Amino acid sequence: MIFFNAKAKHKVKESTQTKRVIAFSLHRKNAWLLWLCQCLNIAVIALELSTWLLAIISVLLAWQAFLLHNNKKQASIKAVHQNHQLRKHLDNQLQNQQNKPFTTHVSSILLTVFAVLGCIVIAIKANQVGILASMVHLLCFSYVLKAFELKNRRDFYQLFLLGLFVLASALIFRQNLTSSLITLALLIINLAVLLQLFTPVRSFFTHIKVIIMLLAQSVLLAVVLFLVFPRLSPFWQVPLTQSAETGLSDRVKPGDIANLSRSSALAFRADFGQQAVPPYSQLYWRAMVLENFDGKQWTRNKLTAKNKRVLAVNSIDTSVTALSYQITVEPSFQRYLFTLAPAISDQENKTVISHDDYTVSSEKTITQAKSYQLTSYLSAPLTFALSKENRLANLYYPQGSNPKLEQLALQLQHNYPNVQARAQAVLARINTQSFSYTLQPPLLINNSLDQFFFETQAGFCVHYASAFTFIMRASGIPARLVTGYLGGEYNGTNNILGSTGQWSSQGHLSIYQYDAHAWSEIWVAGKGWLRIDPTSAVDPQRINSGWSRQLLQEQSLLNQELFSLYQLKNIAWLNTLRLQFDALDYQWTRWVIGFTRKQQTDVFKRWFGHRASWKTALILTLSLLVSVAIILFSIDFFNRPKRATVPLKKWQLWYQKALTLLANYGLEKPAAMTVTDFTQQVQAHYPRLAIAFSRLSASYNRLCYQSLSTSEQAELLLVMQQQYHDFVHLVKSDNHKAS
């Protein structure tokens, strides 16, 4: 038994010894780079992580940095202490220090406890943050913890793959051009850290260069795969992102949209193709119709919102010009979409639902960029019909909520029996009295519209639209509030072609969050729903061309972003750059993010005809071969020894020619042999040529290695020329004799 134990012990010892041989070591520089790389990877996904996890992660990263730093210190202290000892011993010690993984100080028990605790916390919080987010939390947590146990190369590989996975999952949340480029940059850095493991000698920038070259060589095949590799439908249901909703909300209080307009984030883009973009004041992008008013806020009427509209093309007068366009919405994590009412959506697209109130919405929550095609008939009227319930709903207001406004409404009703004249009177009142349009309206007590209309008289679009709609309802006109966006920034060229008068436009309209707007609709018998924008009475510029200078300045004051739009727009070249990047981002969104299976099929059909799997296979094989050829060529190209590009001097030419002459005799000068040595060899083998050749060689040597003035050089050149000719002559005569 004892014998057995001893044997076992021996075995253990042996195994640890063999393990030590393959022990993983990370260079100091590499360890720091890995740490940096981890920080960057986490930073990419940081927005999706809860604050508490971010705190834990930063503590862990700081701890790691501390350990790394400490390790270095210890190594240097040891080095000083053992300076008197044998050099070899010292080196060993140092190496041991460096070879130690930088986190040996953390015991595995502590790590396990930490990991388990973290998992428990994440599991508890899972309900709060959602499944996907908690999975991401777990991923990031394990990614940071893994770095504490880099014991062998496998751990390093695992850490690397985890890092890549963190990058990939960051792409679930954001796919625009900026974040894609950031991800690509981080991918390069990650790969460079991996590469450094195999070539620790070279500098980090060389690694970056090598990785960029590698990726560049892989791009072709990747793009071809992207274009032709069949798109599959999801294998199983995955938890969706539960990010905060952005953009408009389905309940609106007077102060709401002013807050939204501080943001200069993109809401959506519209592409009108070759058609002319309608004038700014026509671009009322309808998002939601709010019909219910409880005295404080406007909400959607659940019934009308639910009703699907079956709008046939024939219900719209065919004489009205149609305008078709494509809208690409940014992820808003909501369902409403945008349209220029009245519009018909593409019949094939079943993910876009049209509603009774001329709004459209998406079938699913919009978590990534989505495109849809619409055809609008801008000058066509909205529906004439108004059901009884609808009429009642659009006339309702809580009695006595704003008594002064109600009184004004009754007065107006009496003075202006004509519905449109009554509306006009309200607008005139707004226009003539001292109302102001501002992003910073004074706070209203209990959202009182009375207070706004009679006391503060300063507000943003919702204030005016709410007050107007309220007055209309109080005076007996069915009215409702519509929210959406107004206008947009055109990015591209928009010219009228001289002779034909046709539009040629190349570009798109970008609509940002600060374009958010609210307006009213009143129902007039025989004319249907009419759009009335009270904002036009107070700030006509907002309606006709966009924000006034004053508003922009206000925004730049309120905006917390680094570069406010106002500043950007004021600097011409920055603005051009911004617009160009926006155009690029649009193309990216359109062709890469929005590259659907249908588009794939279309592209395939256009280029290669009918889709067949053998064609796909053939294309993939061909592109593989082409990539291989490219790689082979580039490897060859980059590894070719660099040749001297300096042209040979005259004397070098002469000497070379003399050498070839001698080579014909069978006496070749090895590259390594010096000129003088070779002269001696010539003397030994061909004494007849020796004198002439040694003269030539001496001149050559002087020209090559002596510092001569230009006149001396010219002189010597002449001498050498003569010597060269003499030599050639001698060789020729010698040949002649021999023959």
Place this chain on the structure above:
Amino acid sequence: MATKKHFLLPTVISTFIDKHVEAWLSKRLPKSDEHQLNSANIIIYPTRFGLSYVAFVILVFVLGTNYQNNIILLLSYLLASLFMSVMLHSFYNLSQLRCYSQAKQQGYADDVLYFVINITTKKTHYDINAQFSDGTLNSTVEKIAQCHQGSHLIKIPYKSSTRGKHYLGRVSVFSEYSLGIFKSKAMLDFGHYAIIYPKPKYVNYQQYSLSAPLNEASYEHCQTVATLGTDDFFELKPFVKGESRARTAWKQMAKGQGHYSKHYQANQPTLTWLSLDSMPGNNVETKLAYLSFLITELTANNQSFGLVLGTETGDETLTITPNVGVLHQQDCLTALALYR
């Protein structure tokens, strides 16, 4: 019977495969002092990390498909084609390498022998490793992180504690350069073998080295010039001014033959025969160890010796005629190493 066959089959197959792989390898990569690495002799295969990388790429693809996320799909395609690019780079990193190595190395048991592989490169190569392919040798992996254009030496250590001639098999030169996804490897047969001499064991060599009788002159000399020890008298030469008087041949001078001085030549060959039988101990290995020690010592002292190795029965006797020098030592030690 059936079960027996069932159990036998795998071993039969494995030996069959081993045999054929070895045959195939030796046909494809024949023994040579020099090898040029190219597509004929480089094997390239994904490492374990490479396989997990592939699994990872598939995982990213599934992620992208499930979320219908084109950017993640694009990332997975990029990573997949990177796999292919790395394969080519990995291969080209190892190819065009020229390796040269001598087949034979010799040394004492328990001493570390170095098999030197001379690597000549035309371009820069990275992460070149070499190791004996034979796993039972437990040889360490020798590494050059960066091979610039020119020639480099890789020394693969080998250590054995048993004497004899050991064939070491192939050397695998490999690299995981680029990203560790692929291992490109060449199994080169330099015909490496090691001659391991018996480990020297100390024995008082005076009693064996000076076994031949001393002649008169040197005997005399031993008495007079004790410091010169083993030096032997060689000749008389006419005295030259400045020579030590201690060397004067007084005998001749007294006889009136003139002033001569004695000249000695160090290590004038003394005929010594080392034989296995005369060694103490009854274990052959111990005797060989003593012989090994003596051969080394005598060569160090530049003394001449011969070697007689005979089996106990006396059937076959190996005799090496007396000589001096390193080559002679090698011959003798080799004889010891190969003694049966």
